[in-house]
Amino acid sequence: MSADLSPIDKAKFAAAKRATDFVEDGMRVGLGTGSTAAWLVKCLGELVREEGLKITGVPTSSRTAALARDVGIPVISLDEAKWLDLTIDGADEYDGNLNLIKGGGGALLQEKIVATASDQMVVIADVGKQVDTLGAFPLPVEVIPFGWQTTKVLVEETLIGLDVLGRTASIRMNGDHPYVTDEGNYILDLHLRRIGNPRQLSLVLNQIPGVVENGLFIDICDAVVIGYGDGRVELRNINDGTIEESQIDFLEGENLFSDLSD
Template sequence: MTGELSPIDKAKFVAAKRSVDYVEDGMRVGLGTGSTAAWMVRCLGELVREDGLKIRGVPTSTRTAELAREVGIEVISLDEARWIDVTIDGADEFDGNLNLIKGGGGALLQEKIVATASDQMIVIADVGKEVEKLGAFPLPVEVIPFGWQTTKSLIEELLISMDVLGRDATLRMNGDSAFITDEGNYILDLHLGRIGNAHQLAMVLNQMPGVVENGLFIDICDVVILGYGDGRVETRDINEGTVEEDRLDFVETDNLFTDLQD
């Protein structure tokens, strides 16, 4: 199956495959949302079914919960878990300090809650997600529907005083209607181009009434696992200050990723 993958999907696959090495029997595992995280969930499911790995997964979205159950992972809520051993998730962007932009899949609120309730957060990504400065990817901000246009105007006004290149905010759509998060909220995508001070922006956005959470994950990620289309994997641990390189061989599997959707 992997022989049929595009280089970008091979990169996602090897990063996901390497990340499950961090999962041990009996762990409570935060399960991220998005295309790269979905590969990881499938890899974990294979270990559960074929190797007898015993874990409990805390999903960060309804679609991740559905996929986890489909591949045989026991799903529990964060309230049931109380605390999580490790969370594995993707990212839309990350910088040299392992700060992230997340929320392209619309699950940033649950993703941030689960990640901050974990002993360790591991991000899996293809090499194209690394940037010198965050902001090329639109920054998602989850807002309540009530008065969202006023919130949008206030955010755009706020951005005038921030170190960013762009200040446009757009309502995320799902066809002809507003995209609705699992919590029933809207998402505003901020087209900033470049974020000069991500710490400051994250703080001031969350102080605004109407804003539920933003997609800047600051000082949360511990490890980034980068996948390459030729099977190479690079693991960066910001706490240990280490960078390790490896290569994974592509092995034909029994339709491990059949019907996998982004």
């Protein structure tokens, strides 16, 4: 089964598998959204079913909640949990300071709320998500539907005075209609190419009327688990500055490989 996976899928699986080492019995765990996070949910589900791991999941989207239930992970809301021990999620980009761009899957608002309500946030990603400077991936900005075109103009005008290379925004579409988030909002994707000062940009964007939240995660991530297509895994911890390397073996007939390939 594993031979049918692409190198990218193997890298995502390796990162997700290694990240399960952070999870302990009794934890309340934030479950991210996206293809890499889906591998994590499957890995945790296998531990719940086959090894008796006892955890409670707080999903960051309706689709993550559905997957978690499918694989046997008990799910509660953040309001019920109140505070989390750990959140594990993917990223669209990360830099050397573990600043992130997230929101490619459309769940940035819930992802940021859950991540900041956690004692620790761990990002899982393939090595292709690593960048020297954020911005090649379009930056998602969640906006309310009312007056979104005005909000778009205000965002583009604001970008003129900031340290970015591109200054255009586009509404994310779902077929012929704007994409709608779980919170009923729209997403503007900012095509910036390079973000010179992510902290400043994040603060300024959130001051614009109509903007709910942006996809820059600054000083939130504690560690990143980087997967490679050959099963190698690198763990970088921003708090103590350590880098650990390990190897994940791909087993033929692995249950996870039979029905998930994002």
